Amino acid sequence: MTPARGDHDARRADVSRAVWRVLAERGFEGLTLRAVAAEMGASTGLLTHYFPSKRALLKHALDVLDRQSAERPRPAEERAGGAVGLAMLRAVLLDILPLTPQSAAGNRIWVSSWDVALADPDLAAEHAERYRAARRRMTGHVEDARRLGELPAGRPAEDVAAAAQSFVLGLVVQALFAPAEFPAERQTALLDAYLAGIAAA
Amino acid sequence: MTPARGDHDARRADVSRAVWRVLAERGFEGLTLRAVAAEMGASTGLLTHYFPSKRALLKHALDVLDRQSAERPRPAEERAGGAVGLAMLRAVLLDILPLTPQSAAGNRIWVSSWDVALADPDLAAEHAERYRAARRRMTGHVEDARRLGELPAGRPAEDVAAAAQSFVLGLVVQALFAPAEFPAERQTALLDAYLAGIAAA
Known part of the structure; x- marks a missing residue:
């Protein structure tokens, strides 16, 4: 009917x-x-x-x-308010991590979608564009952080953004498979150590 | 029949x-x-x-x-021979990355398996154990690198290993979706910049 x-x-x-x-x-x-x-x-x-x-x-x-x-909560970005540079890069990366059960559910579906997407050229291209757009936004935050003297110059800002995105995506996967080993506090500490590393390099 | x-x-x-x-x-x-x-x-x-x-x-x-x-080629480990410490950590991480079409095919299947594995508690536990075992091996290389003075002390070696594994897994995903943006040379350069960051931190 x-x-x-x-x-x-x-x-x-x-x-x-x-x-x-x-x-x-x-x-x-x-x-x-x-x-x-x-x-x-x-x-x-x-x-x-x-x-x-x-x-x-x-x-x-x-x-x-x-x-x-698009509609998911972004608590770290909200807390960061109008912050720019490294604080905003950190907030964007934190909001990707599965720090809450709700975010873990969303991430689990994203990770799960990679199988379907990789098997279909159109869907793979759409996913690639989503990640490219995210890297572009992160690249802007890296450039801001450099202007503010928070991150060293030298490497292309695109590379710093691509590396940060890689780090966070891989941490998502690890945390989904071993949530007991990667509670929210450890994920946050790992991200902060990562950011300290790129600030010091 | x-x-x-x-x-x-x-x-x-x-x-x-x-x-x-x-x-x-x-x-x-x-x-x-x-x-x-x-x-x-x-x-x-x-x-x-x-x-x-x-x-x-x-x-x-x-x-x-x-x-x-288990049987896949490990060219970087072979080149590294009996190396220990940072050189071996680098080799292990390099051999994970999709630097060749053969490795891209294997990685593509691994990434694709996450969907099935996350949906089944037994399979998820098996995958989690595989990644845990890999982190244990990497933790040993981090400890060797510290003894050799190649990496700074301070953070738990397990955290350094978990972070390196996250970085590489996320880079695998990015490279599979956007191979033209992540050719082998760029993947290698990103990994080397990552290792330089943890050595300097």
């Missing part, structure tokens, strides 16, 4: 929430029409009305992930 | 190679009995003789990945 027009948007929001819950629990490997339907208490037939194929479901899941990421 | 005993081992090796090729091309998302059968030019029925379930196929794929990783 095709839902009435007014119901359609509300139902899409229901679908997005169900997709998010399935991803948080089972990753992209577990994302099937059947799993999303079960999560909603709906029929698989209703779901195929929205997603005629597995690829359509994956695309929607990545859109949901994008939207959730 | 059940294969004869002598054929069995040869056939398992064929299956492992086909699993590896499917993973390299399509990741875990694309790993299905049908895909492996097609890669071998065999029937799906024959494959179900070896893998009664998707989970059995995933477990085998992770075993293949483990074996391939």
